[in-house]
Amino acid sequence: xxxxxxxxxxxxxxxxxxxxxxxxxxxxxxxxxxxxxxxxxxxxxxxxxxxxxxxxxxxxxxxxxxxxxxxxxxxxxxxxxxxxxxxxxxxxxxxxxxxxxxxxx
Numbered sequence: 668x669x670x671x672x673x674x675x676x677x678x679x680x681x682x683x684x685x686x687x688x689x690x691x692x693x694x695x696x697x698x699x700x701x702x703x704x705x706x707x708x709x710x711x712x713x714x715x716x717x718x719x720x721x722x723x724x725x726x727x728x729x730x731x732x733x734x735x736x737x738x739x740x741x742x743x744x745x746x747x748x749x750x751x752x753x754x755x756x757x758x759x760x761x762x763x764x765x766x767x768x769x770x771x772x
Contacts, residue, residue, distance in 0.1 A: 673705055673740055681738060682712075685730040688723055692766050694731070698758025701749070708742035710735050715754045724748065 682700055683693040694700055694714065703712045712731055716724055732744045756769045764771055 673710075673738060677738065678703060678705075678710070678735070681734055682731065684734050685727060687717065687727065689721075690717070690767060692759075692763050694727065696760045696763030696766065697754075698760065698763065699754060705741075708740060709745065710738070710741050710743070711745045711747065713747045713749055715749055715752075717754050719750055 679695050679700075683695045685694045686692065687694060687697055687699070690697065697717070699714050699716060701713045701715065703710060705711075712735070714731070716727065721727070728746045728748055731746045735741055735744045756764075756767075757771075759767065759769060761771070763769075
C-alpha cells in the first residue's frame with residue numbers, strides 16, 4: 668500500500684477538481700477556499716461561495732467533501748461555509764481572473 672503525504676499542493680490540486688457550475692471555474696481559483704486544517708484523519712475546510720443565495724451551495728459543499736475523502740489518510744471531512752469575509756472578485760487567483768475575464772483593477 669502506498670502512503671501519500673497530505674501536502675498543501677495535494678489538497679489544493681484536489682480541490683481544483685470542484686467546479687462552480689455557474690461560473691465554470693474551480694473553487695480554488697475563484698478564491699472560495701479560505702483555509703483548511705488536517706488533524707488525526709479529519710480535514711476541515713473553511714470556505715465561502717460567491718453569494719449567500721448561491722443555489723449550488725449544497726452541491727459544491729458535497730463535492731468538496733466527496734473529493735477530499737478520496738485522499739489517503741483522510742477519514743472525515745468537515746466543510747464549513749462562512750460568509751465573513753464576504754467573497755469578492757479580487758479574491759480570485761490570476762488564473763481565475765483570466766478564465767472569467769475579470770480584470771485586476
